[in-house]
Amino acid sequence: MRQVILGLAAFIALSATAAFGGEISKEAAERIQQANTRAEQMSAGKVAEYAKEYLEAAKLSIFTAQAAGTGGNEKLVLQATEMAQLQLTVAEARARQKEASEEVALSRAELKRLEGQLERYMQPEEN
Amino acid sequence: MRILTILACLTLLSAPLAAHAGEKSKSQIQIEAARAAIEAFARKSDENKLVSADLEAARDFLRKGEQAFSGGRTMFGLGDVNPEASQDIKFDTDMVELYLSLGQSRIDNAKAADELVAMSAQVAKMKAKVKVFDDRKAELEKLRASLSKFEATVKELEEAKAENARLADKAGKLESERKAADAELEHLKAELAKRDLAAAQAQAPTPTPAATAAAPAATPPAADSPAAPAPSDAPPAQETDGKP
Secondary structure, X not given: OHHHHHHXXXXXXXXXXXXXXXXXXXXXXXXXXXXXHHHHHHHOOOHHHHOHHHHHXXXXXXXXXXXXXXXXXXXXXXXXXXXXXXXXXXXXXXHHHHHHHHHHHHHHHHHHHHHHHXXXXXXXXXX | OHHHHHHHHHHHHHHHHHHHHOXXXXXXXXXXXXXXXXXXXXXXXXXXXXXXXXXXXXXXXXXHHHHHHHHOEOHHHOOOEOHHHXXXXXXXXXXXXXXXXXXXXXXXXXXXXXXXXXXXXXXXHHHHHHHHHHHHHHXXXXXXXXXXXXXXXXXXXXXXXXXHHHXXXXXXXXXXXXXXXXXXXXXXXXXXXXXXXXHHHHHOOOXXXXXXXXXXXXXXXXXXXXXXXXXXXXXXXXXXXXXX
């Protein structure tokens, strides 16, 4: 009985693969690879810290593209990889913006500290 | 009866259509939202050249979405679009949103960069001002240290002067004492000489009248003359000077 069930499951799986698992073009596969590589590189940098949500969304799009590639849905692969690339670009831009904002905040704090120091110098010295 | 049946069927058929007539489909709502977002962003960015490419890309995707909506509509234009068109519209409107987000990031980044440049200039200016005061403060500290040393030296000098005056006073006193002692010594010497002379005169033999007669022309012998030696108990002539 168990062997029959396993045989049926294997048959169904093979049938599904045969039905949906078509080949995608080499270009589509390369796009998935490129997006994946870019996402991995960005995960190791500051983008992972400053624009985590966009990076996660891009990874989800890449996962969608991979799943669509397994199913042979080339159109969805191209759409998902295009979206993933744009999400990664947005993540980079957000990260740059947040980094610049942090630098501005640091400069502002430095300026405030210097102003305070100058104000203290300008005050008459107490003896 | 037949007419009533037909009317009832038509009413039943037209009711859902009428219900859908006033509603907008999900894809239509997505497209309209994307269009509104593009218009709002275009107004806000005020044709900023920095985001013109992003805005153009967003408009392209909106057009593709609109085309997908037109091409994917079901029979009679009622209800939502077919699943494939719906997926395309979702993709296109998501891309619109992403391009607008990218454009907004570019604007914010440019603002932050400008602000950073201005802030850095202000910080540099302020640092220069503070440095002037820092240098002056350091100079003041050096001067204070020099003043402190100078005051200590002056104090030492005052103490040395006071010590000098005290020693000079003491030396004066000692000199006075020495002079007094010298005077006393001279006085004592004179006194001693007088006493010695007196003693010598007192012990010298008184000349007898016979002796005086025997040698009337002779000079009386001097006390220190070898011809007339002093009595043995008298001190030597040289000791009468008071010298040891």
